Amino acid sequence: MNRTKWLNVGRELLARKMGIVSVAILAIFVLGAIFAFLSPYDPNALNVLERLQSPNASHWFGTDDYGRDYFTRALYGGRVSLLVGFSAMILATTIGVLVGVVSGYFGGWIDNLLMRLLEIILSIPSFLVMLLLSVFLKPGLGSIVLIIGLLMWMNMARIIRAETLSIREREFVLYAKASGQNNWGIIVRHVLPSLVPVIIVGATNNVASAIMMESSLSFLGFGVQAPNATWGSMLNSAQGFIAQAPYMAIFPGGFILLTVLSFNILGDILRVGFEPKLNKR
């Protein structure tokens, strides 16, 4: 990775209106999640007198079935959703890169073994396993990150492996080998840096899928447990009040959509930015 490449990426991002909008949306959500405590309301304080109020001046997003301020809950919910999404992405990316690099660089029986293992994992419907694991493990944010991360690294591993296979044959790696560096030194100093673009693009898409997984799990009641809210679990309770309070469903779902959409768009823009010739759309 050199400076020109980063500049290219930056230029690509600024040249595309969608890119700027995506970054802005994500920035707003991240800031909202960080500064959620500035809200005058407590996200978990019950107030039965004010239950199910439609959006108004004092409650921007209305109140939920327990009279809690929905805007504040959405901010705190976003905090958990984003946190889980990012942590699961980091776990999945780490495993994926490790497996992919080892498999692609060393080849031979290790590659064979890892790829067969990957095939087995890919053959088992992952969402069902996620549900099952979330019943086994003791509920908590850590467990959810673990469950999502452990079942999401396979694509990353495949992409990294393919990329490593081609990097391994490049001259700079051959020179490094000829100069007597050991394998792990070569991987860390020469292979990994060349993989950075692929990793960043994959990681961006992984955040999107992790957030989606988390909301699906929480929506079904298997993810983050009450009183902690995430956008997914807010939709779970909104489902029961859809006739009286449709706004309860519209806000959190819309936030999931915007977040996942922004990450997906960013992922594609970054892909084009890193490899302008290859991926020109």
Add this chain to the structure above:
Amino acid sequence: MRQLIARRLLQTIPLLFFVSIACFALVKMAPGDPVLSFVTPNMHAEDIERIRHNLGLDKPAYVQYWLWLKELFQGNLGYSLVNHQPVMDQILDRLPATAGLMGSAILLAVLLAIPLGLTAGANRDRWPDKLVNLFSYIGISVPLFWLAILLIYLFAIHLHWLPSMGMRSIGVNSAMDVLKHGILPCVVLAFGFLSVYVRYIRSSTIGQLKEEYVQIQYAFGSTKKTIVFRHVMKHVLLPVITLLGMSMADLVAGAIVTETVFSWPGIGSLGMTAVKGMDYPVIMGITLFSALFLILGNLLADILYGLADPRIKGAR
């Protein structure tokens, strides 16, 4: 060709074997004692031991696996811990509902995706492409359960046009009724598939338009429309086969969320109930069943692809 099929079949057998071990291990690791579901308050300790022995749960894990596998080959997936019904019967009972829903969703998605993807690819970077692109971005990013809730609100609660729950109205037994119940879940699922299919078809259309045969057709004076919808379409249908193979996996377990939202009585909601009730034999059965579909789906896609495009005979 025959070699390809034989090789892929041979690869499938060990895969299935390891998948079955993984399923078995996953459920064995689960906390909770399955014997407890048979226990009534006035039982003695030796009764409980006898049940454990009868269920084969006092044997070492590899023996249990072997017994389970032997039963599996006779079509026995064990019995539910909750209602003690054979798991196989429950799955087969639910299969038509899921297969019908998924089948129509996939069909709808393919039928829409082909013209949309071709149009987008042929008009690259112009408005039809941008519109389709935006649409497919939203499609891959929207939580389907949210879309489901919104559609229920609009069409069932607000407009009263369509039912929102289940597969049949109570006391009504007509195909029309099932169809009406199926519209919303089918649309939701189709939307999810559609956006993925469109992207594939669009990018392979773009690739195909660079091929020589397209230039030749232009030279013969064919219009772009004819070229795209007659000649390019044939080539673009190839990746669709692979996509359909991949969708086979969803045929069984992929609809968990959508089936749950709409209370559709399929395998997805059976799985959901099983997970909630920690009904391990049912979970194991569904997992294995879906894995089988997934593996066979991929196998079938590879074989069909090989039949349709002889160039890839030796590859893979």
